[in-house]
Amino acid sequence: MSDEYILEIENLTKDFPGVRALDKVNLRVKRGEIHSLCGENGAGKSTLMSAISGVYPKGSYEGKVFFKGHETNYHSVKDSEKEGLAIIHQELALSPYLSIYENIFLGHMKTRFGIIKWDTYIKESQKYLDRVGLKENPATVVSKMGVGKQQLVEIARALSKHAELLILDEPTSSLNDDESAKLLDLILEFKRQGITSIMISHKLNEVLKIADSVTVLRDGKSISTFNVKEAKLTEAMIIKDMVGRDLTNRFPERSSVPGETVMEVKNWTVYHPEYHAIKVVDSVSFYLRKGEILAFCGPMGAGRTELMMSLYGNSYGFHSEGELFIHGKKTSLNSARAAIGEGLGYVSEDRKNLGLVLIQSIKNNISSSSLSKLSQFGVVAAQREFEEAEKYRNELRIKTPSINQLVRNLSGGNQQKVVLSRTLLANPDIFIVDEPTRGIDVGAKTEIYQILNDLVSQGKSVIMVSSELPEALGMADRIYVMNEGKIKGMLNHDEATQEKIMHMALVN
Ligand SMILES: Nc1ncnc2c1ncn2[C@@H]1O[C@H](COP(=O)(O)OP(=O)(O)OP(=O)(O)O)[C@@H](O)[C@H]1O
Numbered sequence: 001m002s003d004e005y006i007l008e009i010e011n012l013t014k015d016f017p018g019v020r021a022l023d024k025v026n027l028r029v030k031r032g033e034i035h036s037l038c039g040e041n042g043a044g045k046s047t048l049m050s051a052i053s054g055v056y057p058k059g060s061y062e063g064k065v066f067f068k069g070h071e072t073n074y075h076s077v078k079d080s081e082k083e084g085l086a087i088i089h090q091e092l093a094l095s096p097y098l099s100i101y102e103n104i105f106l107g108h109m110k111t112r113f114g115i116i117k118w119d120t121y122i123k124e125s126q127k128y129l130d131r132v133g134l135k136e137n138p139a140t141v142v143s144k145m146g147v148g149k150q151q152l153v154e155i156a157r158a159l160s161k162h163a164e165l166l167i168l169d170e171p172t173s174s175l176n177d178d179e180s181a182k183l184l185d186l187i188l189e190f191k192r193q194g195i196t197s198i199m200i201s202h203k204l205n206e207v208l209k210i211a212d213s214v215t216v217l218r219d220g221k222s223i224s225t226f227n228v229k230e231a232k233l234t235e236a237m238i239i240k241d242m243v244g245r246d247l248t249n250r251f252p253e254r255s256s257v258p259g260e261t262v263m264e265v266k267n268w269t270v271y272h273p274e275y276h277a278i279k280v281v282d283s284v285s286f287y288l289r290k291g292e293i294l295a296f297c298g299p300m301g302a303g304r305t306e307l308m309m310s311l312y313g314n315s316y317g318f319h320s321e322g323e324l325f326i327h328g329k330k331t332s333l334n335s336a337r338a339a340i341g342e343g344l345g346y347v348s349e350d351r352k353n354l355g356l357v358l359i360q361s362i363k364n365n366i367s368s369s370s371l372s373k374l375s376q377f378g379v380v381a382a383q384r385e386f387e388e389a390e391k392y393r394n395e396l397r398i399k400t401p402s403i404n405q406l407v408r409n410l411s412g413g414n415q416q417k418v419v420l421s422r423t424l425l426a427n428p429d430i431f432i433v434d435e436p437t438r439g440i441d442v443g444a445k446t447e448i449y450q451i452l453n454d455l456v457s458q459g460k461s462v463i464m465v466s467s468e469l470p471e472a473l474g475m476a477d478r479i480y481v482m483n484e485g486k487i488k489g490m491l492n493h494d495e496a497t498q499e500k501i502m503h504m505a506l507v508n
């Protein structure tokens, strides 16, 4: 073992019932570098990181892992943390009702004569908050902060354990451009301090911006490792190894022309669920036509998700006011059920809390919004349910040995595909999709874009909330730009550019 590498993985193989998730994977990470791990949804990235950090204990996989020159023998995450390896999972794992400092020191607080010295911990945690650049009181309850800040608390927690190797599983997937840029800077700063990082990401532009090396996994196998500078690595080169072929057109063409207005919103205002004086959505008006894709852009906290959830059967906010017209008829939708009844479908951005029943099968999750459609005489037709779920598994390439598999066992991106399948099966006229491609690999993204295009060609309408500007620019007929709860302007497909959107969001 040479001193050059902080981590060496030799022939790591990991099986789950019916799936070989990792197949003789080899990976070497140099001390002090930023190493990116890329691959399609279900390629095995998260599983590999879980295996080396003790989430999957020694003995539950084959092969060898060396950390700092010694073969590891971890039986839990605690074991790897003790040696300086810290992992920040794809789905954040903070305790939402505890404070920042409690989260930072949770599980590794030292007591003196059995007494925890809270003051010391508050002071100590301030030190780590400074290091990650988070300006919050350490006593702030975590659930009161956005995802971006929660992410920083996770990193502060890792630093507090003196991490030498930091593993970040899709750290920017829920962050906006600004927050992402700050996080990437932070990882670069850690590099200057001698900390090694492994970053899993589907955002290849970010990978190329900060990584020294890139390893590509495909179907559980390590396909290639590149030195970014020496190989003059490009996104296309990474994609080719990820999918095993060239991928040319990321945004498929569409030639449909929007028709009559199907939905119109006038002066829609939504009040904060707890602080009733605050307007999270402020007098918003817009319209949606048949066969049209609308995108809503704007910084995190602009009120886009709150607007969509409140339109979808008042499922957000203390109170909302304004008018909603569907097919020209004024409607008041007081529940999600009423919204479904009016032909609306909603795909949530937060699959963990709002989207899926993790302990149920893929099939049951897909069919759950369409049970009456799939039933005859009050009984669910099992064969049809099976066929429909199979159809979506194939169309969206959900990676699993069987649709009877529990959703919990799917990779992050494949869970997202299940959420989409469920709404597609329910077959609404108006699709509201919130960050539909978050955590989805480049190849599957294009498939989802194709599906959205097919929907509008069939005369359906799509409202898309997207933080990825290229996606909004590539897909939408019109783009509404929001900030601070208000619509700041609207751009047609032909006139829209990234600069115009950003400018519109920020002026007055
Ligand atoms: N607990 C489990 N039981 C059964 N299969 C599993 C389990 N965990 C993961 N898998 C399977 O192992 C494979 C690799 O999954 P993994 O989560 O590592 O993918 P990933 O590369 O991280 O994908 P993504 O980009 O979607 O997050 C997938 O086919 C997944 O369904």
Ligand SMILES: [Mg+2]
Residues within 6 Å of the ligand: 045, 046, 047, 090, 169, 411, 412, 413
């Ligand atoms: Mg993953």
